[in-house]
Amino acid sequence: MKPKLYALVWLFLLSYTAYGQTIEGIVADKKQPLVGASVKIVGRNTGAATDLGGHYKIAIQPGTYKVSVSYIGYQTATKDVTVTTGQNASLDFILNSTDDLNEVVVLGSRSAPRSQLTTVVPVDVVDVKQIAQYSPQVSINQILNYVAPSFTSNTQALSDGTDHIDPASLRGLGPDQVLVLINGKRRHTTSLVNINGSFGKGSVGTDLNAIPTAAIKRIEILRDGAAAQYGSDAIAGVINIILNDEVNKVNVNVSTGGYVSKHSENNLDGQNVQANINYGLPLGDKGGFINLAGSYDYRNYTNRTGTFTGTIFNDYNDPALATVPGTPTGKDITDQELAKRGLTRNDFNSRIGQSANRGGSLFFNASLPVSDKAEVYAFGGLNYRHAEAAAFFRTPSQLTQNNDTIYPNGFLPLIVTDNRDKSLAAGIRGSLHEWKVDFSNTFGENGVDFTVDNTLNASMLKASPTSFEAGGYRFQQNTTNLDFSRFFSDPLNGINVAFGAEHRYENYRILPGETSSYTNYGNALKIGTDATGKPILIPDPKGNIPTRFAANGNAFAGGAQSFPGFSPDNATNASRTAIAGYGDVEVNFTEKLLVDGALRFENYSDFGSTLNWKLAGRYLFSPKLLIRAAASTGFRAPSLHQRYFNATSSIFTDGAFVESGTFTNDSRVAALLGIPKLKQETSRSYSAGLTSNLGPLKLTVDGYYIRIDDRIVYTGQFSGKQNGTPKEQEIYNILRSANAQTARFFANAINTETKGIDVVITYTAHPGKGNFKADLSGTFTKTSLVGPIHSSSQLAGLESTYFDEASRIYLESAVPQTKANLSLNYSIQKWGFFLRNVYFGKVTEATNIVANQDVYSGKVVTDLSASYRFIPGLQLTIGANNLLDVYPDELSLANQSSGRFLYSRASQQFGFNGRFLFARLSLSF
Template identity: 55%
Template sequence: MGRLSTYRIIFSFFISLFLLGTAFGQTGKIAGSVYDADNGDPLVGVNVEVLDQFTGAATDGNGEYVITIAEGSYTLRITIIGYESVDKDVKVISGETTRIDFETNQTIAELADVVVVIGSRAQRPRTSTESVVPVDVIDIQQLVSQAPQVTVNEILNYAAPSFSSNTQTISDGTDHIDPASLRGLGPDQVLVLINGKRRHTTSLVNVNGTFGRGNVGTDLNSIPSAAIKRVEVLRDGAAAQYGSDAIAGVINIVLRDATDKLNVTTNAGSYYSSESEGDNDGSYENVSMNYGLPLGTEGGFINFTGSYEDRDPTNRMKEWEGQIFAGYNSTDPNYSGDPDADITDAELARRGQTRSDYNMRVGQAAYKSGSVFLNMAIPTSKTSEVYAFGGLSYRNGNSAGFYRLPYQERTVTSVYHNGFLPEINSIIHDRSFAIGIRGKAKGWDLDLSNTWGTNTFQFQIGNTLNASLEDATKTSYNSGGHGFTQNTANFDASRHLDDIMEGLNMAFGFEYRYENYEIIAGEEGSYAKYDKLGNIVTPNTPDSLIVRGPNGSARPGGAQVFPGFRPSNELSEYRTSAAFYADVEVDFTESLFGTAAYRFEDYSDFGSTNNFKIAGRVQATDDFAVRGAFSTGFRAPSLHQIYFNSTSTLFVDGIPNEVGSFSNDSRVAQILGIPKLKEETSQNISLGVTANLPDLNTTVTVDAYQIDITDRVVKTGTFSAGDGEDELAALLASVNATGAAFFANAIDTKTQGVDLVVTHRYDISEDAFLSSNISATYSETTQEGDIHSSPLLKDKESTYFDETSRIYLESATPRTKINITETYTRTNWNAMLRGVYFGEVNEATNNVDNQQLYAGKWVFDTSVGYKILNHTWLTVGINNLLDTYPDEAIKANQSSGRFLYSRRSKQFGVNGRYLFSRLSFNL
């Protein structure tokens, strides 16, 4: 799509927005206060909604609210997490103020009684236990105030068992954007929404040795937790409702909308662990602010959030055990031995060094980041409002690669006498903005919106060199980067009919999406390999001109740790998709509820797809219900998977290899018969029960599921030049690569599992209660059937989908997670104790003899909060109270002392005990 066509679409959208706003076109006031029914305290930040009208307010610091609205009769509803919702009728008279006060009781709300938005387009409110599919509602603000975790990925990893995310190490760009998954599926098989609108993914495709290899995810950490009101996790296939990617489920992030309330929070902490470098490492500081203002007198608002983070690295490497020096590195002028001999111990003694001086940095990356978010809505009439939300975030990360040792041809000792530890410095920008108008017209609820988002990732490589330039090399390079942009326009319409059975809701909508993926080349020295004359090496360069190290091996070109993108890698590709969707929800009786959804979507690059979903819920008794669903789904291969191409250094069993990633329309792919990518398809079935036990203050939900995925996209193993022909060898040499890898629809998978959620509340006294939450998941993914290798590679299935890839997919993250949380709350203080069980995982390796099972472990968190002043809370606590670590890797998996704990299979990280303090001001 040309730039002019894009501008026309955006211009047409804003014209439509204006026309719809003008189509919706003597007031009085409603005022009052909201109190805690137990102690009479005013409640701050309560949402006061005028039902069936797009207006409302939030209570201020004194628990008071004011709504200006046209004369008429209305119903008010108050909602706040942790309290019962209450409805009251009111009649507004022009020119007068009607006072309506509310009292509400505290209740269980963390995962049960909060009205959810995700999974339905109906206007009738339903709680997570009333929905036809499982939904977790996570009160982010409560967790941010009590739990040790601050970033969204960390919070969800400890709060929602079906969600999994960990920081990675020595994995290039993936050190800087944590891959996350739902129900053990890929990071690209869960859809993320913000306020119900599709969020863009990152521009990074994970190509190194981590869980989620070959996948593209969404950077949840680019959204500050201080901006989030709650997170809704829909644990069911929803592609028929929301489109591509929603195979495992949907995560909907609801932004804060409170007004007249200032919250400032500071966090500080560090890892005080038996494995820390020195007394502690990995220090973390965060300052965030959230403030909302009313706009006008009819319930409009704007809510701002600003956040800044500064995180130091951690290192859990013990000591390098392998070779460091060869004879040609000797500083002894009288040395006359074998120049290739290992003289490490003698040379360390001569230099007054230890093996630890040559350690890598194995742990979390360092970063500094800042973000600004807003959420706003302005009523334009009695029945319509304009809304907008969005944010800007910036992250500057720093991670390290493998140490380049003095004896290796990758090191030029005249530049780095003792070798060097190359660094990847990331510059990540994330921007998004959504705007829309919603309102009522002739009984229909209408919503027209446009959501734009973009992510860019630039690689600045430091403390490095281009070995083929030897002394002429620079020590830092711009290796280029990539970007991804998405623009989604939606029109939604829904209508509720009370006179059909017990109520019927019908909805339909249209979506048009534009996506663009680009790769930007780095500077020449970041990717080029030079000969002795300073010219770029080509397949025709004579062997006599190849630059070689002291050991006779050819020196590699490009920036060490991350060779730059070449001009031949550079591209800017786009695609569009158009969709129509419809769904109906019917209350057949007071105890029988059913839904059906259908979606047709057409992509400009691979054609169209049809998907449907049916679901139902039977209220068997007042306290017990059964629910179930069946759906088909799909995931379009991302533009990143279709077009990504580069050359990177991959370490296999500690040995560096230059591997080229080639797109499926490349000549290399054609030689090996690699077909073009097509969409993944899925079938999802779930069955569950819910129980509300009011006499026991307890809710229970249990949901079992099975997800079958066909033609799943994976990153293949590495094919060598010997797998093709002379032309393949020449093509690999032209990009300084010794092997080739691709994205391919290689396998089918089956995922089966069960989720359990139990919530309980015990009232200790009038001003104290204990909340108990138990949630658990078991999810098992297995490869089904044969590997879909190309006809030319029928004898190469073990490379097409290798053993490492199988383990990443099946068992590199815990199949079992259990969360038990106890929270004690009193007027001026609270306490939390949480235990999370992370189940066993397997070492991801192609060497069957070295495959290792790491046992499951419990990790405990605790915190205590106290109201030290009228508006000030101090919280202190510990993550990983017992300083628990995963099992140590066997010697064969430690890469000569580099990785005491598995680098590739993460259970819960390897940072150990974390101590923190938090100061929160609420004004």
Template identity: 60%
Template sequence: MLCPFTHFRKILLFFVLFILVAEVYGQTGVITGTVTDGKTHLAGATVQIEHSNKGGYTNAQGKFNLEVIPGSYTVLVSYVGFVTQRKPVTVTAGQTTTIDVALTTSTTMNELVVLGSRSLPRTQTETPVPVDVIDIKRITSDAPQVSINQILNYVAPSFSSGTQTVADGTDHVDPASLRGLGPDQVLVLVNGKRRYNTALVNVNGSFGRGAVGTDMNAIPTSAIDRIEILRDGAAAQYGSDAIAGVINIILKSSVNRLNVNVTTGANVTSQADNNMDGQTVQTGVNYGVPVGSRGGYINFGGSYDFRNYTNRAGDWVGTIYKAYPGGADKTDSFLLANNITRHDIRMRTGQSKIRSSQLFMNASFPMENNAEVYLFGGIGYRNGEAGGVYRLPSDSRNILDIYPLGFLPEIHTNIYDRSLAAGIRGSLGEWKVDFSNTYGRNEFDFNVANSLNASMGKASPTSFQCGGLIFMQNTTNLDFSRRLDVLEGLDIAFGAEHRFEQYQIVAGAENSYTDYGRATKIGVGADGKDILIPDPKGSINTMFGPDGTARAGGAQVFPGFRPENAITATRSAIAGYVDAEANFSKAFLLGGALRFENYNDFGSTLNGKITTRYKLSERTALRASASTGFRAPSLHQRFYSSTSTLFVDGVPYEVGTFTNDSRPAQLLGIPTLKPEKSKSLSAGFTSTFGKFSLTVDGYFTHIDDRIVYTDQFSGSNADTASAVDKEIYQLLSLANANRAAFFANAINSETKGVDLVLTYGRRLGAGSFRADLSATYSYTQQVGAINSSDKLKGKENIYFSRASRIYLERTVPREKVNLTLTYNINRFNVFLRGVHFGSVEEATIDPKFYQTYSAKVVTDAAIGYKLTKEFKISVGANNVFDVYPDLVSNPANTTNNQFRYSRRATQFGYNGRFLFARLELNL
């Protein structure tokens, strides 16, 4: 297989040489200057000639240099968190004109953004589609949250994310949602380049079931300058996954500044053991080094994170120990004899324990003729530790000689991330050209500790290597853009993309998946007894627990991937796009995009988008968009498989996930996966009036052929079974399977909603005050019939069960309202935020367990003080009033009082009050 970089170096060299030798035609002048915040230089500030394609960024010393033809211009200077300034300037041939700009802190929503359009940067209230700009530097200074998903969950409208519990690997990668859609229906970019997905596919009982998301927490917050969130369908512009929108993470480019941010805290709540758990420490460091005399830089951002687990499980209710024969309940005498209580026999339900470290780099090397070579990427490691379901001492899955009190098995994950993007951009005549290659790889290794393989008896080890998952993606892009002096400005862009992906499942150690208690009968002895030989694939059980049931094989809590699961699958895709925006007048803008993609595994797709904006005045505008989109089925969904064997009365049941090209899938008529296809409409209103800035946007998205993860199908060969069940039983038997789950294009869905963002800022007394209000309402529902296989008619409740529908529609809040108030005066700053999280529902198929969990309001507060210009301390709390979700109402749905709060609904978690202290050093 050819290396994705084989031709990249040659093409990159060609472009370097081509741009370096490009001639500059005609006599020109120069605009130069320095941008500061009134005290220090601002590196990475945007400097743009209004209504032209001329522009750039300030270097490490805050300096910029633009070469233009003689004439009069207006220079726009912007930086996130600051008020954009317009500077008129007249340029004379052969002369240099100098302007110095001191930006002031912004109190309203006016940052320039480029996401959602390939034309010139615009302010948030002038974009034809809704874009949020999240200033990570400011938020990590004020707010309690330290990870990207949790920061966005409390800040961004229509973004939802929550930590999961007892959900295998999903405990360590938080699924995220935008506009109520799935984790794999939002595209994540870094510096405008596609970020790779995680290797993990979520097949457990949690939000995003069956989806493959992007792990944004793998990027350290210390390396991030800001995040742009495009809340609009954008597959026609950016490709697969952008049905719900796009999140663009922009890395820092500052130099000669050392920033150290240390945050420590814990959950201080009456629900925790000893009133405190979940101890957390995050240390983030950022420093940039200037390179050369043209403003080049290399910026490094790194972090080390430790998060201890939390536990909100109650004392075990019900039988803990049975004495055999007879199975009499001897719990009380067992506890007394071992000097323990019910509190010692319980699970670990809450956030998992995590240690992680990441290092990111962002670099730029300016060259002749405004060309620039750039690099960015990083490495990361995360070790997760999550508990499973407690194995009771007399359970056949336990060996008393190893664990006399039973055991709580643990899933340990080692997650490795590596990424590198390299490219060159510059000008070829009037065209801006950007050529890049982006590589990313995620590895997800599973290990099990504090466990055993019951079929090995006393000889069983207590830890196992269970194999893992690997996903690699390499994307090559070539983009052209320019502005034409037609009408009031015509921006056109076109380009091409090649993407190569590889997905691997690596088998675990033999003892992690093998049942050593099986045997095959080869005959009958002289004594009339069966002659058995050990055979892990045999149909006869030879090892039994005290209750008479067969000992389970494989590692308890997470059996390893088997050799038959192991696979290396690849695919490639090519794409071409064209994008144009025409300013017919200063008031009216109309844009369009068209994108063609071809995948070697399922064919081609063509998608388009139209956007428009009309200014009613200089401060008020209407905007709208219409688009089609798609999401290609991931390699994970096509090739993930995991099997385990259960024996009932000596009969083996092969249970697990089967690929769509497997024998069970073919026999049951499960079709090959095809892309999800969408149609989206949005319309909005933007305005700035006085000290206020306002955006209101409504949207509608229809998705055909959404991919879901089915429940398990099984048949029956009983005399009383239906004809359908008998046929399913026979079909699965032909493939040596008894129960099976699949990925399938099972349903269509519709999502409708509205987002509101309102900001207000002013000088108040001797300080500055800012209020940010954001609100969202999003309603997603399944529409139409379930697209089940012809051979599974009547089994729609398994193809797409009620629980799956609730995961789709109601396990994240439909409405969320955020009000943030900040006040800065002298050395003090005060931060106060309230977030209303709407109601959610329990994902279950049992009517006894139906429950709606009511809406709640979570309050954050913090106060900061600058000891000196360089040192700042902050203290505060997330969830000041120690608010918890509603308790599970039916005790039978708590697994013996272990899941007192729902583990299926994603509202705001159930860790309770979190107190923190933070120290910042800026040199």
């Protein structure tokens, strides 16, 4: 035998000797084999997928191994096996469907994890990995909006930065009244405060969309007040995002789609592409891991504008067409001018719909045991999004906001944002004698920078640029936690004791833009009079005398049109610290009766201390019936944004453009009006409910009552008078120096009550060779203003401005108070089918004009998808969101703003983009 051939045969024999053994078997559920189940050797980069008969085979060296089997919709199973030389090992698995089990949750308790149906307060569990296979939605906000009835979030339009960071809420309360955790650690909020016409106006929320879906294993939603357990913001509840910890498997999802709707531009718009990848690696031989996830997101804009019917050209644009040629008076000459220029009204429409967006995320989750009793862990990530949203079209007739040399036919301003987000958490946890100890530090930062394109500064006349760097925001949060817990098994039926401490540092900054983005170059200051009695003026951007006028005699507007930049006067760099200590005791009096009590003290460096408590319990009458109840107090500290945000913004209110300034509560104008300093919101929360486990049918019903005192609102618009009282004149001059016409503030203005009931019903069955699951859930909630408005004596008679009608509607009825969801899933062999109907209840138009407060009726939105698994690990899904192309009720003529709007942008149920068709390819190996 030739040497080379001999060597090859020898290598083959060695390989056969080393890997001549196998582990093989069948993976099935209680009725049938499972195709495409993942079988892995724990701690090794070795595995296989089951074939059409549920069979798998793995070549392996002799030794003792732990074999793990996972399959979507089933509980992961693990078994030990020993392989001896010359012998094959047989190892079968029977998997239990997660439909037949109660989901295990960790949120709401510092004791051992419990099943979803035995928690003392309601907790929803959302399996993001499974939903991402068949759901049309790809972002976390929209996934939760269609899955969890108590959760609400919609993409906004014409709301500046809020177009890109969707406000989200729980139980109809504010975006800043729900606390977000990742792996049980506090997540930082965004740097953006919502100040325009959208739900959550005046609030600061958490940007859930900064976290890629590929990084998420599941989401737990605690629907109960939890400030005593987790601290500020947890008035409505807590959302805990559990990151993926899977190893030795690559998961790739690519989704694409677009809006194919009766109002789509060119029959298709809003094209969307999202690519996700996830891969985990084992670290060491003691169960350590690092899981990596990345995403790329692209979203095109949509446009659901109506045809503008207002004045586009007046006779100042062409004095020859004035009633008296050469003597314009502002007469509408739109039709004649359009004909002369060869244009139509559609050339002057705004762009009303979702913003354009592209970006990506990188996330990781890691754990490394350093001894038998301790592990080091870390998680975090980066997110970047570049987005573009349109403002209102500026027509040639808006003489003070345009320059016809630059834009003879007007212009559509574009607000461009660069949103950067980063976070990192690290810690060590383990056992110290009988105690569990967890020490961690979590850092997060969000920054938003604004650019205004396709615009101008009218006060600069012909010299104006058409693009401006407008400045931005920054917010940093660093949280350090030290937690201890221990379970004592001897007293009663067991007692769990937990306590800990927290230190949090926060910093908020406003960064100024370039000078031309905020300056009014037509302002001047009077320094005296000359010999003839004429005023002597010197140019001064903060002056209160205009010197540059449009053809109609009105002063030109200053700053970048649609989004004036932040000036050095707006620049802010504010910090604070908060320290907290808590104690938590769970007493199992018997196997059936559990009582949990928590107490938390928290002190803020900028406004003082608070002490809150919670008491909750549950009683298990039988394996089929459990009752539970809870009572608690809570608080929410005013955010640094609410305390220190100040800027001038272009807003559209009741059909008119207004330059409105936001001023801090320690400003001179606040003192003149009698606006008090901010303090914390406080709450009382009560809930009671039952759960029932009837085998294939499971039921939870929970009612709740939440009272919030001294709730922080964003006020209506105050103004001064040029020729009014001395106070009114001073207010007018202060506003003029800020390039503002009105003033707004944050204030503890009201008390509210929220009452509601949540119902969740699930049913599972296994007809024939298939699996069927039905989920029916609904929320019915009502938030109401109670008691008088908290105004000072200086505000007497101005209560309707302090808390105006639009703000009341945003609070009470701008999002659905009733929401219900029926989801049906059926899978058989390689096929999977999904049908969902979501009912979004009625809403009311948020406007100060009472006659225009239209009510929009409830609607049902239908989602449908079908999937086919070609081979184990390769699946194609196609489907639709809003299959029947349902839109909200159209606006009445009075609310259309001269035809601009077809649907409400202020009070949204489910958006107004119409039917979305998608396809998704999923690959696992």
